[in-house]
Amino acid sequence: MSSSGETELIKLQEVADLPYHWSAGKYGSKFLRSLRDEKKLWGTRCLQCEKVYFPPREVCGPCFAYIDEWVELSTEGTLMAFSVVNFPFIDPELGDKRPVPYTFGYIQLDGCDTAMSHFVNEHDHTKLSGGMRVKAVFKEDGQRVGNMLDILYFEIKEKQ
Numbered sequence: 001m002s003s004s005g006e007t008e009l010i011k012l013q014e015v016a017d018l019p020y021h022w023s024a025g026k027y028g029s030k031f032l033r034s035l036r037d038e039k040k041l042w043g044t045r046c047l048q049c050e051k052v053y054f055p056p057r058e059v060c061g062p063c064f065a066y067i068d069e070w071v072e073l074s075t076e077g078t079l080m081a082f083s084v085v086n087f088p089f090i091d092p093e094l095g096d097k098r099p100v101p102y103t104f105g106y107i108q109l110d111g112c113d114t115a116m117s118h119f120v121n122e123h124d125h126t127k128l129s130g131g132m133r134v135k136a137v138f139k140e141d142g143q144r145v146g147n148m149l150d151i152l153y154f155e156i157k158e159k160q
């Protein structure tokens, strides 16, 4: 106890090195193989409610139906929302601070009912707005490894 009667709390700081791997599963593996090998983006469509998911899902969230219809999606879409990051923080993918600024966008691919987040190549927020058209830019052949970062970023197709 301190002289004021309060219990002193001691803070310990450690860095844990916990590498891990997990299976992408049947659907995730098909999706990531196609992304890596063909630069194609596949989603799945629920036959009950017609909702198209990207990345592909095996079960529809709203109706719990098993999904087994695959849909090839466009590599273009719409920027639904975005955030320009100017404050560096530890990025779990890097284990270090990602250089700033960078832009994270919420992107809905054409032909799809869901949106996903990914990098956008414009970092000036005054040049960005919801509804802008974007297109995926992939890593070069031989550089792709089968994860979402095989898409380097989405580039803005139209400037405002």
Ligand SMILES: [Zn+2]
Binding pocket: 046, 047, 048, 049, 050, 051, 060, 061, 062, 063, 064, 065
């Ligand atoms: Zn459904």
